[in-house]
Amino acid sequence: MTDRERFLAVATGQTPDYVPIFGFPGAPGMSWGCLRTTHERLVATGMPAQVGGCYVDWQCRDVESWFRYWGTTGPVGLDFGLAWGAEGIRTTRRKEDGFVIIEGEDGSVTREVIDNADTYSMPEFRVYPVRDRASWEFNQAHHAPRQFMSRDDIERNCRRFDNRTRPLVIGAGSTFGSVRSMMGTEAASLALYDDPELVHDIITSARENNRRFVFPLIERLRPEVVACWEDIGYKTSMLIGPDAFREFCAPLYHEVADCARACGVPVLAVDSDGCAMQLVPLLVECGFNALYPFEVKGGNDLFALRERFPELVMFGWLEKEVVNEGNERLIEPEIRGKVPPLLARGRYFPNGDHGLQPPVTYDNLRRFMTILHEVCNNPEGEFPRWP
Secondary structure (H helix, E strand, O other), X not given: OOHHHXXXXXXXXXXXXXXXXXXXOOEOEOXXXXXXXXXXXXXXXXXXXXOOOEEEOOEEXXXXXXXXXXXXXXXXXXXXXXXXXXOOOOEEEEEEOOEEEEEEOOOOEEEEEOOHHHHOOOOEEEEOOOOOHHHHHHHHHHOOOOEEOXXXXXXXXXXXXXXXXXXXXXXXXXXXXXXXXXXXXXXXXXXXXXXXXXHHHHHHHXXXXXXXXXXXXXXXXXXXXXXXXXXXXXXXXXXXXXXXXXHHHHHHHHHHHHHHHHOOOOEEEEEEOOOOOOHHHHHHHHOOOEEEEOOHHHOXXXXXXXXXXXXXXXXXXXXXXXXXXXXXXXXXXXXXXXXXXXXXXOOEEEEEOOEOOOOXXXXXXXXXXXXXXXXXXXXXXXXXXXX
């Protein structure tokens, strides 16, 4: 089987030759490399230095060598878009008291640790880009594309993906996730009640972007996955209620699902952190059928979801911290207690529940991968099996 065929077999409830260790960029689990500080830690504790997968300035370098060494895989994404040339928001950066202060011409102010791309610590958003309609319109104007790909160039670029052997993923944006990123969680939540027209306008802009620049690609390329993102959960539930989701978010999801289903797309996925137990039924209402990474600390229960949604495609749900130093005793029960029963029901891609952290050790990751490959009947990977 090719990676594409194997992915489709798992996602549609068929029997593959083996289950892949599959992850999406953004929430890759153990599949798609790691940030530089974490990569350096793996090398320092025994991983061969030539293994790639190190993120530099948010770009993963030589992920193919990570795939080969650890026996993992992921989707292929598009390396082109239909529009570009937006003016963008000019920013200035300065160091202050051991941090970097980033100020934007839109009035935004962010404080983050130095070299944040190497480890990633959540920045402090002191002033968000969108605070009212005027700041939204300013940002919208500065992010409007000014150059567009010709039909001939679209076709030429698309042809490169026609004979793919890996599943293709095409992104279709976000709803409340985008609003929250622009306004901050508190202001975005209040705006649902105090300024609903502004929230609708922001999400309507995302829908228009999909119609102009995303749906034509879905129609031409017929991807295996169409993915949105939200990060709409916190520890115990969603950041907004079901009624607000149906009013503000569902229209975009229905549009994406209608386009994708008409094109035969088998997996419609959402990347959302935290607790997703309340989100999944709402996504299913909209025609979506997959979610990742199902963070363990968010209280997610994939056994319960499988009983309620037999055809839901699920990714992740293995506690990422078990591979951190001192946690090696937790690795085997985490995998053996979850993966075999979920694999028996199908439509499950086991993986870490977000990404590798700096306290990881090479031996712990090797132990984790050995057991996970074993229960998945997966022969891939050059790494020496444990022990």
